[in-house]
Amino acid sequence: MKYAVSEARRCVLCGFCEPVCPTLYPGGHRGHGPRGRVQLILLLEGSSSRLVEEALYTCLLCGACTQVCPAKIDVAGAVREARAFLRSKLSS
Amino acid sequence: MRAAERLKDVLGADKVITDPLIVNLYSREPSGLSSRAGAVVFPESSKDVSKIVSFAYKHNIKVFPQGSTTSLSGSSLPAEEGIVISFERMNRILSVSVVDSTVDVEAGVRLGDLNVELARYGYMFPIDPGSVAVATVGGAINGGSGGLRGARYGTMTNWVLGLKVVLPDESGTELRVGCRTTKCRQGYDLVRLIVGSEGTLALVTEATLKITPMPEAVVTALAFFPELEDLYAAYKEIKESRVQPLILEFMDEETARLAKEASAAPVEVEGHMLLAAVDCNREALDRVEAWLSELMRRHNAKRVYTAVKPEESEKLFTLRRSLFPAQVFFGNKRYPGKRLMVILEDIAVPPSRLLEAIKKIREVSEKHGLQVSIGGHVGDGNLHPSVAFPLDDEVMKSKAVAWHEEVAKIAVELGGTVSAEHGIGTLKKGLLEAELEKLGSRKALELMRGIKRVFDPKGILNPGKVV
Ligand SMILES: Cc1cc2nc3c(=O)[nH]c(=O)nc-3n(C[C@H](O)[C@H](O)[C@H](O)COP(=O)(O)OP(=O)(O)OC[C@H]3O[C@@H](n4cnc5c(N)ncnc54)[C@H](O)[C@@H]3O)c2cc1C
Ligand code: SF4
Ligand code: SF4
Numbered sequence: 401m402k403y404a405v406s407e408a409r410r411c412v413l414c415g416f417c418e419p420v421c422p423t424l425y426p427g428g429h430r431g432h433g434p435r436g437r438v439q440l441i442l443l444l445e446g447s448s449s450r451l452v453e454e455a456l457y458t459c460l461l462c463g464a465c466t467q468v469c470p471a472k473i474d475v476a477g478a479v480r481e482a483r484a485f486l487r488s489k490l491s492s
Numbered sequence: 493m494r495a496a497e498r499l500k501d502v503l504g505a506d507k508v509i510t511d512p513l514i515v516n517l518y519s520r521e522p523s524g525l526s527s528r529a530g531a532v533v534f535p536e537s538s539k540d541v542s543k544i545v546s547f548a549y550k551h552n553i554k555v556f557p558q559g560s561t562t563s564l565s566g567s568s569l570p571a572e573e574g575i576v577i578s579f580e581r582m583n584r585i586l587s588v589s590v591v592d593s594t595v596d597v598e599a600g601v602r603l604g605d606l607n608v609e610l611a612r613y614g615y616m617f618p619i620d621p622g623s624v625a626v627a628t629v630g631g632a633i634n635g636g637s638g639g640l641r642g643a644r645y646g647t648m649t650n651w652v653l654g655l656k657v658v659l660p661d662e663s664g665t666e667l668r669v670g671c672r673t674t675k676c677r678q679g680y681d682l683v684r685l686i687v688g689s690e691g692t693l694a695l696v697t698e699a700t701l702k703i704t705p706m707p708e709a710v711v712t713a714l715a716f717f718p719e720l721e722d723l724y725a726a727y728k729e730i731k732e733s734r735v736q737p738l739i740l741e742f743m744d745e746e747t748a749r750l751a752k753e754a755s756a757a758p759v760e761v762e763g764h765m766l767l768a769a770v771d772c773n774r775e776a777l778d779r780v781e782a783w784l785s786e787l788m789r790r791h792n793a794k795r796v797y798t799a800v801k802p803e804e805s806e807k808l809f810t811l812r813r814s815l816f817p818a819q820v821f822f823g824n825k826r827y828p829g830k831r832l833m834v835i836l837e838d839i840a841v842p843p844s845r846l847l848e849a850i851k852k853i854r855e856v857s858e859k860h861g862l863q864v865s866i867g868g869h870v871g872d873g874n875l876h877p878s879v880a881f882p883l884d885d886e887v888m889k890s891k892a893v894a895w896h897e898e899v900a901k902i903a904v905e906l907g908g909t910v911s912a913e914h915g916i917g918t919l920k921k922g923l924l925e926a927e928l929e930k931l932g933s934r935k936a937l938e939l940m941r942g943i944k945r946v947f948d949p950k951g952i953l954n955p956g957k958v959v
Contacts, residue, residue, distance in 0.1 A: 409824070410824060414522050415626040418626055419605065429509055429580075449511050451513070471821060
């Protein structure tokens with residue numbers, strides 16, 4: 401999770417990424433958008449939940465958010481690593 | 493939260509979230525401030541909002557309205573025991589009338605999305621906070637937001653005709669106030685009382701907004717001045733030239749350099765930045781471009797960039813749009829791995845006092861040994877000096893707080909105000925009191941508290957903010 405956390409830590413919470421994210425509105429809450437996903441990643445090592453997993457697994461990894469993010473945060477890359485972390489937790 | 497579980501019966505389970513990890517996403521602001529709440533609810537109509545408020549009133553639960561939570565003053569943060577009302581699912585544009593120059597929208601519509609729709613008609617909603625892509629109508633109304641085009645178009649105060657609101661009373665009364673016409677004398681102006689009230693008086697569910705045609709053509713000029721005095725002389729000449737620029741933006745040299753490093757904007761920074769945008773007829777483009785360019789150079793600008801095509805102009809805005817991210821980016825670089833707090837001032841002074849204000853802010857920053865960024869919407873005298881520091885560094889924090897108060901004092905002494913467009917929230921309550929004290933108007937605070945009690949007798953709506 402080193403890469404995911406270091407990316408997520410750079411987030412300034414500006415939300416500029418949300419309007420371009422295709423999963424935000426269908427998802428029904430902020431966890432289904434990039435701003436939410438990076439914040440959830442920061443909490444993941446402590447705890448998780450069904451809604452958190454849903455939020456991370458519905459990301460399309462399309463990278464649209466990174467295009468408009470002023471900090472150029474690699475949300476898709478961070479989500480990929482977070483999924484791997486969740487899988488390793490499940491199998492251990 | 494047991495009450496939130498009961499709210500699921502009232503509203504439907506899919507409109508209430510109590511998972512603390514998801515609720516946490518609604519408990520943080522870009523300023524670095526954070527808090528907690530018990531639940532988030534997602535109304536889909538005014539009726540839903542009315543049900544939530546009526547429930548909250550009966551059970552003495554505090555409610556905290558939110559749009560996109562991009563407030564920088566603590567105004568959209570919940571408190572431990574409360575419920576966040578997120579307007580994100582109320583995001584419909586209801587109707588557009590070019591003849592009436594109005595648009596009807598739900599509170600959760602983002603200003604950026606609204607402008608995409610209005611562009612189809614050749615129109616726009618002119619209030620453009622730096623956060624325009626994400627800020628919602630409800631948040632901008634309640635924040636009394638302004639933006640880059642403030643010198644020309646003012647703030648939300650000037651662009652809201654009518655509101656549909658829900659009052660925090662026993663039945664969650666739904667109410668329409670204001671008109672669909674520009675001229676409207678409906679007794680006391682309740683619309684403008686609610687605009688800028690930071691979610692403390694009523695919940696806005698729908699709004700009738702004024703719209704305006706997009707400018708036919710715009711000239712953008714970006715210039716860098718080694719001397720502040722020269723920049724101010726150029727600014728003053730533009731202001732005195734019988735044109736009303738759309739935009740006049742400023743960044744001091746250090747800040748412009750940070751923004752350049754953070755954004756890789758395609759310009760060379762050689763001094764303090766002045767960015768001007770002036771609208772005109774298509775036929776006048778060349779004349780206006782030449783005028784701006786000559787004016788900047790005559791006042792000793794080292795570099796001048798101009799653009800008339802929208803895509804070229806946008807490039808000249810990159811630096812200015814990177815102001816906030818740059819401030820955080822460099823905070824992170826200076827204090828790696830630390831959680832940061834960003835104190836972003838929002839003062840305004842009469843434009844004739846701008847040069848004094850900037851110089852005094854630089855002096856105060858130096859006195860406290862703080863690395864401060866200074867930028868702002870100088871067209872209307874609005875400055876956003878800011879400082880970032882690690883949340884757990886008590887020494888830095890006390891320096892930053894002292895600096896914050898001194899900068900506010902400078903604004904008031906120069907005939908200005910402590911908050912131009914970001915609002916009071918929790919961060920500027922003390923400054924508001926100091927400003928009114930200085931004006932000999934402490935009584936105004938009593939009036940405000942009285943108004944709050946009339947609207948919200950139980951104090952359940954966004955308590956602890958503004959007054
Ligand atoms: C990078 C950046 C740049 C910014 N630039 C500017 C700028 O140039 N000018 C400016 O004015 N601001 C600026 N801001 C501050 C902020 O983005 C704006 O004030 C914006 O309009 C807030 O919109 P929001 O939807 O995020 O509101 P929120 O932060 O969610 O809410 C703002 C206030 O309105 C209340 N509220 C929200 N919705 C409702 C509702 N439906 N009914 C009742 N109350 C409600 C909240 O309780 C809160 O008090 C900036 C912020 C950032 C992060
Ligand atoms: S990468 Fe994921 S979070 Fe980013 S825009 Fe695409 S779907 Fe949304
Ligand atoms: S745009 Fe980037 S910095 Fe801003 S909230 Fe999204 S991920 Fe965070």
